[in-house]
Amino acid sequence: MKVERSVRVEDKLFCNRYLVDAGRPHIKVRAHTKPSPQLLALLKACPARCYDLNDKGQVEVTVDGCMECGTCRVIGEPTGDIEWGYPRGGYGVLFKFG
Amino acid sequence: MIEERFDAIVVGAGMAGNAAALTMAKKGMKVLQLERGEYAGSKNVQGAILYADMLEKLIPEFREDAPLERHLVEQRFWIMDDRSHVGLHYRSEDFNEERANRYTIIRAQFDRWFSSKVREAGATVLCETTVTDLAQDAYGRAIGVRTDRQDGEIHADVVVLAEGVNGLLGTRARLRERPKPNKVALAVKEMHFLPRETIEARFNLSGDEGVVIEAAGTISGGMTGMGFIYANKECISLGIGCLVADFQRTGKTPYELLDRFKRHPSVAPLIEGTEVKEYSAHLIPEGGYKAIPQLYGDGWVVVGDAAQLNNAIHREGSNLAMTSGRIAAEAIFQVKSRRLAMTAENLALYKRMLDRSFVLKDMKKYKDMPRLMHTNSQNFFLTYPQLISKAMQTYLRVDGTPKSEKQKSTLKSFVNARSWIGLFGDAFRFARAWR
Numbered sequence: 001m002k003v004e005r006s007v008r009v010e011d012k013l014f015c016n017r018y019l020v021d022a023g024r025p026h027i028k029v030r031a032h033t034k035p036s037p038q039l040l041a042l043l044k045a046c047p048a049r050c051y052d053l054n055d056k057g058q059v060e061v062t063v064d065g066c067m068e069c070g071t072c073r074v075i076g077e078p079t080g081d082i083e084w085g086y087p088r089g090g091y092g093v094l095f096k097f098g
Numbered sequence: 099m100i101e102e103r104f105d106a107i108v109v110g111a112g113m114a115g116n117a118a119a120l121t122m123a124k125k126g127m128k129v130l131q132l133e134r135g136e137y138a139g140s141k142n143v144q145g146a147i148l149y150a151d152m153l154e155k156l157i158p159e160f161r162e163d164a165p166l167e168r169h170l171v172e173q174r175f176w177i178m179d180d181r182s183h184v185g186l187h188y189r190s191e192d193f194n195e196e197r198a199n200r201y202t203i204i205r206a207q208f209d210r211w212f213s214s215k216v217r218e219a220g221a222t223v224l225c226e227t228t229v230t231d232l233a234q235d236a237y238g239r240a241i242g243v244r245t246d247r248q249d250g251e252i253h254a255d256v257v258v259l260a261e262g263v264n265g266l267l268g269t270r271a272r273l274r275e276r277p278k279p280n281k282v283a284l285a286v287k288e289m290h291f292l293p294r295e296t297i298e299a300r301f302n303l304s305g306d307e308g309v310v311i312e313a314a315g316t317i318s319g320g321m322t323g324m325g326f327i328y329a330n331k332e333c334i335s336l337g338i339g340c341l342v343a344d345f346q347r348t349g350k351t352p353y354e355l356l357d358r359f360k361r362h363p364s365v366a367p368l369i370e371g372t373e374v375k376e377y378s379a380h381l382i383p384e385g386g387y388k389a390i391p392q393l394y395g396d397g398w399v400v401v402g403d404a405a406q407l408n409n410a411i412h413r414e415g416s417n418l419a420m421t422s423g424r425i426a427a428e429a430i431f432q433v434k435s436r437r438l439a440m441t442a443e444n445l446a447l448y449k450r451m452l453d454r455s456f457v458l459k460d461m462k463k464y465k466d467m468p469r470l471m472h473t474n475s476q477n478f479f480l481t482y483p484q485l486i487s488k489a490m491q492t493y494l495r496v497d498g499t500p501k502s503e504k505q506k507s508t509l510k511s512f513v514n515a516r517s518w519i520g521l522f523g524d525a526f527r528f529a530r531a532w533r
Contacts, residue, residue, distance in 0.1 A: 007353045012288070012377035019136075038346075045345045047286045047352040047379035068141065069379040070264035071284045074277055074342050086266065088246050089134050090226030097289045097333075097376045098143045098206035 009049040013065040021091035025063045027072065028083045035059045039081045042072050067093050104130045104254040106430060107243055108221075109229045109267060111138035113416045114402025115260030116212045117156055117423030123219035125431045130252065131221050132245060134228040138216075139209025142262075143287065143380035145328055145335055147310065148203045149417035156424060157215055161197070165207040167330035168308025169198030176364065178315035178325075179487040183364045194307065202308050202328045202335070204289075232257060232271040232398065239441075240397030243267070256430055256440040257398045260423060263381045265404035273398065274391035277406070279346055280472055281385030283323065285339030286352045288360075290372035294332050300368055301329045312413065315483030317359050319350055322384075322475040324413075325359045327368065334369060336360065339382055341472060352379065382415065383408040384472075387465035393452065394445040399426045407457060410471075411464045418457050425451045466531040477524060481515050 027050070029039070039059045042051040048065040051072070061072075061082070073084035086092070108119040111133035119131040135141040147170070153160050172189035193199065217223050224247075233242040233251040242253035259268050263282060268274045292300075301309045311327040318324070323340030338352075338359045345352065359365060383389065383406040390406050393399060401407070402419030409418060429448035430440070438444045452458050471478060489508045512521060 007351070007357050009353050012353060012374070015375050016377060041346045041349070044349050044351045045284070045342065047284065049351075049353075067143075067377075067379040068264075069284060070282075070381050071342055071345070071379070073264065074279050074282055074381070075346055077276060084266075085230075086134055086228050089228040090136050092141075093378075094136055094140050095143060095206050095376065095378060097204045098139060098141075098146075098209075098378060 013048055017094040017096060018064065019091050019094060020064050021087050024088065026085045026087040027061050027063050027066065029059055029061050030081055032058060036079055036081055038076050038079045041075055045071050045075060047071065104128050105434065106256050106258060107132065107252060107254040108258040108260055109243065110260035110262055111209065111213050111223065112142050112260060112262060112402060112419065114419035114423035116209065116216050117420040118258045118260055118401060118427040119216045119221045120156055120219050121424050121427030122431060123216060123221035127431065127434065129221040130254065131216060131223045132227045132229050132243065133223065133225045135225060137210055137225055138213030138223065139206040142205045142209050143378045144205045144416060145326055145337065146203050146205050146416065147328065148201045148208065149414065150197065150199050150201065152417040152420045156420065165203065165211050167202040167204060168306050169193065170200040170202065170310055171307045172309040174309065174311040176311060176313040177483045177486055178313050178317050178362065178364065179484045180316050181363060182487045183313065184486050184490050202330050204330060229267060232267045234271065238396065258426060259398060259400040259404050260402050261404045263383050263403040268400055268404060273395060277383065279343035280341060281383065281389045282342050283339040283382045283384045284342050284345060284352055284379060285337050285382055286356050286379045287335060287337030288356065288374050289376040290334040290336055290369045291332060291375055292334065292372050297329055297332065297334065303329065314479060316480055317362060318479050319348065319355065320476050320480040321348060321350065322471050322479060327365065334372065336369060341384060344475065384410050384468055386410060386468040387461040390461065393449050395442045397440050399445055399448050401426045407461065409460050409464065411467050421455060421457050422452060425455060464531065470527055470531045477516065485512055485515055
């Protein structure tokens with residue numbers, strides 16, 4: 001599964017403001033050996049590209065750039081692949097314009 | 099733990115939550131509003147267009163100090179293929195009126211202002227507080243909420259769930275289902291900054307006049323989706339949204355889609371040389387009337403996006419949110435005034451009032467539209483835009499071909515692509531869903 005690299009999402013996220021709640025990610029991926037189709041879909045569907053594959057071919061999430069849209073919740077929560085919550089009050093993305 | 103007891107707790111400070119909190123506070127009710135953002139608006143994303151009529155019902159003199167961008171004098175609808183667009187534009191001097199009907203706004207700024215009005219009306223607004231659960235008694239009646247800030251529960255007679263499209267409380271408490279991938283769209287948006295004179299020159303505007311461009315076609319790559327470009331004072335909101343189920347199915351990425359839209363020859367000159375200052379993403383309810391969940395129960399009501407109240411055909415959401423918030427608040431006040439309990443039976447008044455308003459009448463009118471658009475996305479978003487573009491080009495290009503031959507070839511291209519049965523079927527289905 002090749003993830004689209006021609007657009008640098010990092011550059012887009014760079015202009016956003018965040019207050020990262022270090023060590024308390026608000027999204028968790030359930031431990032797995034082989035990712036489900038839903039989990040693989042998140043590699044591309046997440047608009048902040050928070051999901052990536054590790055060396056073992058498992059899906060990992062890094063929530064630092066998350067815009068809290070809920071796309072992964074809609075796709076990945078029904079199958080139990082991810083656990084989704086909102087960040088603690090005041091943390092997460094801080095939209096200047098919205 | 100907050101020992102105080104409130105008449106109502108409002109979860110969320112978006113359009114629906116602010117409308118509800120303001121309405122109840124103005125009527126003298128003791129209201130607590132909880133918002134997880136650092137301030138009201140810091141988690142909220144919209145295009146955004148403000149519909150004055152619905153706000154006037156809440157704050158008649160809002161034009162005096164609300165942070166408005168531009169009043170809209172022009173609407174452009176574009177049907178796009180990869181290299182062209184066919185447009186339907188409407189511009190009228192009538193829209194240059196003292197009490198304009200529609201404005202572009204920037205949500206983070208607008209919501210902050212809206213929230214200041216809620217505070218002035220006497221509500222207690224607590225930001226940076228994420229509500230984690232609905233507190234229910236042994237009979238399942240809502241009695242308050244739990245937050246990540248205090249231990250224990252905060253109690254109220256009624257909880258107004260204005261928690262947005264992705265509201266967790268309602269699903270955690272099993273009041274409604276989590277939205278399905280084919281019932282919500284993911285929209286991504288960028289804020290492009292330019293000097294105001296440049297925006298006015300590029301969009302043919304003067305003063306505070308504004309324009310909206312809404313675009314559909316091959317820009318969504320066969321998915322059910324839409325692009326938009328809104329002129330603000332010193333920036334342009336530009337974005338595109340498609341059904342989550344379509345993203346899941348096609349493996350297209352939202353940011354690649356956005357950048358393709360930006361590179362389109364009809365769009366690129368409008369945003370040339372801009373400085374992008376924000377990238378945002380948000381879900382939009384697209385399920386229509388049939389996706390509306392149970393709207394009230396013992397001790398609770400749900401309003402706005404959390405209740406899937408969005409008219410996707412007219413791209414109206416914030417006004418439905420504001421109106422449902424206001425109506426819910428008025429219903430709650432009536433129940434309270436009659437000294438009745440906040441039971442499902444009594445709160446059913448909210449649904450009855452909403453049924454009589456434009457909110458549910460409009461939603462009902464287009465009840466079959468989502469299914470039509472979602473199941474025929476290839477035809478409506480790829481095939482037809484390509485055919486229409488080709489027909490326009492054939493019509494306009496002067497090359498010595500007799501007009502009758504041109505007409506024949508255009509007709510043939512439509513029939514070849516969709517067949518007679520397909521064409522009539524599409525027209526019939528569209529008309530039936532629209533009426």
